[in-house]
Amino acid sequence: MSELSSVTGNITIPYTPPPETPKLPPREWVKENLFSSKFNSILTVVSSILLLAIARGLLSFIFNPERQWNATATNLRLLMTQAYPESQYVRIWVCAAILLILTSVSMAIWRTARVVALPDLGRRLLSRGAILALLTLLAPFSGRATLIWLLTAAVVAGVGEGLRRFTNDDQATTTLTLLLVTLSGLVGSLWVVPYGHHSFLMDRTPRVLAEPGTVAMTTKLPWTIMLLIAVAAYFLGGFLRERLPVNATRITVLLLWLMAPPFLLYLVLRDPSFEMGHVFGTDIPIFGVYAVLGSALLLWLSRPSTGEAGRIVAALVLIVGCATFLTPMRMIVRLDMLLLAAFALAAHTFSGGPRAQKRYIFGWLGVLVVMSWMVTAINTPSTVKVPGGFFIGGLSLTLMVAIFTIVISFPLGLALALARTSTMPIFRLLSTWFIEFVRGIPLITILIFFSIMVPLFLPKGMHLSEVTAVVIGYALFSSAYLAENVRGGLQSVDRGQHEAAAAVGMTTAQKTIFIVLPQALRAAIPPLVGHCIGVFKETSLLAIIGLFDILYIARYVMPNQTEFMGSTKENVLFVSAIYWIFTYQMSKASQRLEQRTGLGER
Amino acid sequence: MTENPADTAPTGTTGATSEPAAGQTRDLSGARDMIVCEDVSKWYGDFRALDKISATIKEQEVVVVLGPSGSGKSTWIRCINRLEQHQEGRIVVDGVELTNDLRNIEKVRSEVGIVFQQFNLFPHLTVRDNITLAPIWVRKRPRAEADAQAMALLERVGIPEQADKYPGQLSGGQQQRVAIARALAMEPKIMLFDEVTSALDPEMVKEVLDIMKTLALSGMTMMVVTHEMGFAKEVADRVIFMEEGQIVEQNTPELFFSNPTEDRTKLFLSQIL
Numbered sequence: 001m002s003e004l005s006s007v008t009g010n011i012t013i014p015y016t017p018p019p020e021t022p023k024l025p026p027r028e029w030v031k032e033n034l035f036s037s038k039f040n041s042i043l044t045v046v047s048s049i050l051l052l053a054i055a056r057g058l059l060s061f062i063f064n065p066e067r068q069w070n071a072t073a074t075n076l077r078l079l080m081t082q083a084y085p086e087s088q089y090v091r092i093w094v095c096a097a098i099l100l101i102l103t104s105v106s107m108a109i110w111r112t113a114r115v116v117a118l119p120d121l122g123r124r125l126l127s128r129g130a131i132l133a134l135l136t137l138l139a140p141f142s143g144r145a146t147l148i149w150l151l152t153a154a155v156v157a158g159v160g161e162g163l164r165r166f167t168n169d170d171q172a173t174t175t176l177t178l179l180l181v182t183l184s185g186l187v188g189s190l191w192v193v194p195y196g197h198h199s200f201l202m203d204r205t206p207r208v209l210a211e212p213g214t215v216a217m218t219t220k221l222p223w224t225i226m227l228l229i230a231v232a233a234y235f236l237g238g239f240l241r242e243r244l245p246v247n248a249t250r251i252t253v254l255l256l257w258l259m260a261p262p263f264l265l266y267l268v269l270r271d272p273s274f275e276m277g278h279v280f281g282t283d284i285p286i287f288g289v290y291a292v293l294g295s296a297l298l299l300w301l302s303r304p305s306t307g308e309a310g311r312i313v314a315a316l317v318l319i320v321g322c323a324t325f326l327t328p329m330r331m332i333v334r335l336d337m338l339l340l341a342a343f344a345l346a347a348h349t350f351s352g353g354p355r356a357q358k359r360y361i362f363g364w365l366g367v368l369v370v371m372s373w374m375v376t377a378i379n380t381p382s383t384v385k386v387p388g389g390f391f392i393g394g395l396s397l398t399l400m401v402a403i404f405t406i407v408i409s410f411p412l413g414l415a416l417a418l419a420r421t422s423t424m425p426i427f428r429l430l431s432t433w434f435i436e437f438v439r440g441i442p443l444i445t446i447l448i449f450f451s452i453m454v455p456l457f458l459p460k461g462m463h464l465s466e467v468t469a470v471v472i473g474y475a476l477f478s479s480a481y482l483a484e485n486v487r488g489g490l491q492s493v494d495r496g497q498h499e500a501a502a503a504v505g506m507t508t509a510q511k512t513i514f515i516v517l518p519q520a521l522r523a524a525i526p527p528l529v530g531h532c533i534g535v536f537k538e539t540s541l542l543a544i545i546g547l548f549d550i551l552y553i554a555r556y557v558m559p560n561q562t563e564f565m566g567s568t569k570e571n572v573l574f575v576s577a578i579y580w581i582f583t584y585q586m587s588k589a590s591q592r593l594e595q596r597t598g599l600g601e602r
Numbered sequence: 603m604t605e606n607p608a609d610t611a612p613t614g615t616t617g618a619t620s621e622p623a624a625g626q627t628r629d630l631s632g633a634r635d636m637i638v639c640e641d642v643s644k645w646y647g648d649f650r651a652l653d654k655i656s657a658t659i660k661e662q663e664v665v666v667v668l669g670p671s672g673s674g675k676s677t678w679i680r681c682i683n684r685l686e687q688h689q690e691g692r693i694v695v696d697g698v699e700l701t702n703d704l705r706n707i708e709k710v711r712s713e714v715g716i717v718f719q720q721f722n723l724f725p726h727l728t729v730r731d732n733i734t735l736a737p738i739w740v741r742k743r744p745r746a747e748a749d750a751q752a753m754a755l756l757e758r759v760g761i762p763e764q765a766d767k768y769p770g771q772l773s774g775g776q777q778q779r780v781a782i783a784r785a786l787a788m789e790p791k792i793m794l795f796d797e798v799t800s801a802l803d804p805e806m807v808k809e810v811l812d813i814m815k816t817l818a819l820s821g822m823t824m825m826v827v828t829h830e831m832g833f834a835k836e837v838a839d840r841v842i843f844m845e846e847g848q849i850v851e852q853n854t855p856e857l858f859f860s861n862p863t864e865d866r867t868k869l870f871l872s873q874i875l
Contacts, residue, residue, distance in 0.1 A: 304742040308705075349739075350739075351742060352738070352739070352742045352743075352744075353742060353743070353744045355744060355745075356742070356744075494722075496718060496720050496722035497722060497724065499685050499718070499722060500718065500722035500723070500724070501724075502685065502711065503683060503685065503711060503714075503715070503716045503785075504711070504712070504715075504735075504736035504740060504784065504785070504788055505708055505711040505712030505736060505740045505788065506736060506739065506740055507708065510739050510740070514735060514739065515724055518726045519724075519725065519726055522726065
């Protein structure tokens, strides 16, 4: 009403709701949508028969007694972590716990839960029950199994019908409660349902593969603890949301998410034995010098009155930072110098009053601490020993390569896209050449090049593990495509936005950061998520260069175990299900992200 | 902005029209030059958009630029804060000449506010953030101060209750008022208006023109490209008529509308009045 108030004054127009569209009863709905004409009826019948035939074929494949599902059950550890030593498993559980805590806290802080009316839930359960019953009848079960599954379907449908009948739209629950119930059910079933106690097939000695009973204590106990941790973290998140300023909490959580991948990787792979004398003698003093002198420099640079001289000094710091790589020097000196150069170059853009300056200095100190710690820790020898040379494989390797590729290629792609659209001819030329060159080469070629050739080109004394080399190659490849997606987004930003930003006196950097990029990235969400899904799936090409990713294990390792000769079909089906679960979640997340960011648009 | 006398004037309503009109009674001969254009020329490819434009605009003067579409009015005022680049001649804004020197351009832009026909609000920011963004990051103001100023400006343009909405949730007239507030937040010495009412529905034109009138009364130097003859007659100190990139005629509003000297002006006026 407020929008009309300037025209209509104080006249209030009574609100009339639109007429309600009547909801069709099921029979009418079916008639209108599926059997509206003769041609439509034929189409409906034919496609239903086709669907049923496909479902039946799939079910009779899965539930055929000849299928060796024992192979996947027994090899789950191999599929997830490959040769990671069993004695160190607690590290992986700690990683999982950290990720769960972050997820739960984020869910609480961003309020991702949606309200679901109970009758709606009932309707959904009813249809699920019906589908389950239909599938049970299609599957080649024995009489007893059919009975059990039909009973389950009846219970689900019954609960659904009960909810539909005896509740009204005011009674509701949230998606979060449903998630919690489902997860509790799954974890609880580990303690009750006899899935079978599978032993881990590491050595080739024959042994009993599956004992009857519930799963091993080493599986069900950690998962139960994980669930409890997740629930506790959710309440912690809710508490934080109530007590602390929301924006500050959100930024902190986002930063923690950004820092999580390297930290977790470090936790999984390394157990550094710090040499305390060295740390106190060298690393901490270096850190101290950077902290004090860097802060002083940035304090000067982030003063609005500094101007041109500041930009020149910042450029000099960058040159010195690059020069440190030409002479032998400790890695921590070089990387901290580059970090300082980045902060110095950006200081003018973010400069401001004393409060803005203080925030900027704290930002610098925070990043410096993380960076120095990482460099020190990575330079210290590790005590975790993994047999066979590969640290991890299976799903962990797939996820790790995918996450690091995406995390590295994102800023790289952004920079390439900005360079390609910039007004500076050298940047534009370099970026265009790089993108066109990389896009002209198959991914496999790049992977092979980086896994075999790059180690040969490295200077003496510097070595890169194969996985690192491959991740760098893959990230370069991915950044070229990502840059083109971002460029599409950049071009979708209206010319008027550039003009409006320039007209209020913003510098090019400010215009890009505050005005252009937020809108461009919003427009580029669908292709960017599509790209991430692509990167995740194409990690399966790692098999070609001999890394033990999950597909390689399913295709070549498991079918060669004496117990599970020729179990390829089952394994590949299982692995494709895993791929699908991850990609489907990504695509759902992208849809919700689009809805959320769409709020402020036109 | 609190020291500004216009703050006490009624805003956003019909009040401003009952005030004595600004232009006709003022004598600006002693004021200093704010904008000086000497033989400014610009081409788009082979097409000559501006043809030796020479004009001087005094401090506190309100100039309305008229002319048929394609006559170069918009191009001219967009040259004044360098959204377009002129190729010949000189443009001096408040003593600073516009050259390729980036520092001069940034200085001029932060002193010259412009309001566009298409509003060009930032759709991903709230109304409040639209207004405070430049004061915080360009003028380096503390956020609290910038917020207070934004609220005062929104009060002045009559829509303080919309501060936390997004531009897409506002009507065209409200968006244009936010755009004016955004330009004013930089405390410019000169305001340029590029056909600001052309994209608005008729019933919203008035609310925007009223704000421009109060702004003119407050002593702002203004250049206004518009098709609103009523506004020109009432508020302008001077009317400049352009055609084919040239200034054809300039005069006070009374003389311009009642007694045009050039044939082209007469033709134009006969077509629109």
